Amino acid sequence: MYARALVMVDSDPLSPSPPLPTDASMTSPLSINLASNMDGPAKKTPAPLRKRVFSKEEVATHNSEESCWLIVGNDVYDVTAFLALHPAGAKPLLRRAGGDATRDFSFHSRTAQNSWRQYKIGVLEGSESFCLLM
Helix, strand or coil: CEEEEEECCCCCCCCCCCCCCCCHHHCCCEEEEEECCCCCCCEEECCCCCCCEECHHHHHCCECCCCEEEEECCEEEECHHHCCCCCCCCHHHHHCCCCECHHHHHCCCHHHHHHHHHHEEEEECCCCCCCCCC
């Protein structure tokens, strides 16, 4: 029998410290399998590192209910799956689909902002946070 522990590394400028994941399905970081039967040392299995960099033009093409991406700061989010879950409905997200939602995002609570981490898919081309671990 194995247990799975998750380690998350993220340098989000909106949060001074990385959040603790609340659900294992929300992240795809370094996985560490721990053998509970003491058959040997723990086995480390690194998840594939993905560096995704998008141009504003590419993000702009994802402006519909079928594919809804937003820019927040220098980060790019695919919020398509969140459209049906947004407390105010899909309209506010769709109004900014394919564009910059930094101002709209900033008025949300830190808890709400942190819940969006699972939708982060990359960074904008030329941004300071070029290296992305997911």
